[in-house]
Amino acid sequence: MSELINRQYYLAARPKAFPTPEEVPFRDVVVAEPGPEEVVIRNLYISLDPAIRGWMSDTPNYIEPIAINDPVRSSVIGRVVKSASDSFAEGDIVMTVGGWERYTTAPAAALNKIADMPGIALTNYLSVLGPTGLTAYFGILKVGLPKPGDTVLVSAAAGAVGSVVGQIAKMQGCRVVGMAGSEEKCRWLTEDLGFDEAINYKTCGDYQQAIQQACPEGVDIYFDNVGGEILDAALLCLNKFARVAVCGWISSYNDSDAPGPKNLWQLVAESVTIQGFVVLDYLDSFEEAIGQLAEWVMTDKIKFKEDIVDGLDNVLPAFMKLFNGTNDGKLVVRLEP
Ligand SMILES: NC(=O)c1ccc[n+]([C@@H]2O[C@H](COP(=O)([O-])OP(=O)(O)OC[C@H]3O[C@@H](n4cnc5c(N)ncnc54)[C@H](OP(=O)(O)O)[C@@H]3O)[C@@H](O)[C@H]2O)c1
Structure with a gap:
């Protein structure tokens, strides 16, 4: 050759x-x-x-x-x-x-x-059958620990990880609110994926107010893909014993001087668990998870x-x-x- x-x-x-x-x-x-x-x-x-x-x-x-x-x-x-x-x-x-x-x-x-x-x-x-689908699967199920009736807030919700997180949370009987950066993405979340509400974080103004309005009963799980000011606002909206699954902090990846969260005290105030994870933590269970994701995709439960x-x-x-x-x-x- x-x-x-x-x-x-x-x-x-x-x-x-x-x-x-x-x-x-x-x-x-x-x-x-x-x-x-x-x-x-x-x-x-x-x-x-x-x-x-x-x-x-x-x-x-x-x-x-x-x-x-x-x-x-x-x-x-x-x-x-x-x-x-x-x-x-x-x-x-x-x-x-x-x-x-x-x-x-x-x-x-x-x-x-x-x-x-x-x-x-x-x-x-x-x-969906690879790293991003698996991240969504383990992040929401093993870190978020969803229960029927929980309110789940997801940032970067229209992205590869976020969109799958929301759909899995819906299947667990949760109320799901997504945050995304355009009207078109927000429409996709609510009209096609079954999210209960979507917040356009680029036009909503005050993040805390927007989250409180979309989650009147508070947030039980915050699936964090972005960090920064959205995390800070979400921390102020958490319920007692809420879970924060820290998946990624994309808002700071290109900004090494980005300020850290100011509202971590809420972990004490509401007895919150915050846990970071990487998908590789669950390597031993990949095969089983891919099987489940494939079944959901084939039966149109995950788009x-x-x-x-x-x-x-x-x-x-x-x-x-x-x-x-x-x-x-x-x-x-x-x-x-
Ligand atoms: N822990 C793990 O094992 C693991 C594995 C894979 C991915 N991740 C993390 O998961 C997150 C999503 O990754 P992905 O692959 O699914 O990408 P993605 O969501 O498909 O694409 C990234 C999205 O992030 C949003 N974004 C970018 N800058 C932002 C900012 N400053 N504030 C708010 N939103 C912003 C944009 O959506 P909008 O239009 O909505 O702004 C963009 O479309 C990333 O943080 C990534 O690092 C973690």
Whole structure:
């Protein structure tokens, strides 16, 4: 086979705010032959997740920061083009941790073969049946601990994680209120996904008042995807023994000087439990959860959206969509039409 050239977007410097093309430039390099038990895959899809912004910084995180000069790390789905492992053959479709690059070389042990299932698009393994669906599943069920009649407030509610959180909470008999950044997103939540109410946080004015109005009986579970001022307002609306599931703090990822929450005293005032989590905490239960999510998707109990952007060279502007709210569902870059 002729030489393969890999275009890679790599971390040249740690960003202070939203990453610039100077901090994340590209280079074209020759793909080395795979070593023993290594596999080369041609990437078909790259998952863009807010967490990647955290890995670009060198603050302590649940996995190592991306090293300077390494390709930007992300989950990828690709087709095996060269294999030095008996476990994988050319043409196999696999998912692994790769990068913002056309080809990824990975140890066979780090690859998961993806079964071609009727009615399930490959991208679904990055969204509702992948990391974001699983985050929603474990976050609401294992951290939020919903009970029938609870009021659940979800921020970034129209996003990949938030939209699934709300639908699972509805199935548990909860009243669900979502916060999202446009009228269109709010309509999707209430008209298509069955949320009881939605707050457009960009136009509602005072967050605390808006939450109190939408949750007249108070909030029993706050599923926090954003941190910042929305978290602070939500803390003032919690009921006795409420739970706060801290999933992400996207409002601060590009702002290292963002102020921390001021209203944590409410944890004492209302005997609240606050718990952060990462989806990897529940690795042992992934198989069972994927089975349940797949059943809900196939029976139309969970609806979801994917926002697929074409072209590796659009990866950085596409990544921006997560932070300005222009993504419409799980954000994925497609490398081949
Ligand atoms: N703990 C875990 O294991 C885990 C795993 C996956 C994801 N997460 C976290 O879950 C959250 C959602 O991730 P996702 O992949 O589902 O992304 P997403 O919700 O599909 O996209 C991000 C959304 O966040 C909203 N947003 C951006 N900046 C904001 C701000 N300053 N204030 C309020 N909302 C803002 C935008 O929606 P609007 O239009 O509504 O503003 C945007 O569409 C992130 O915090 C992420 O880090 C955690």
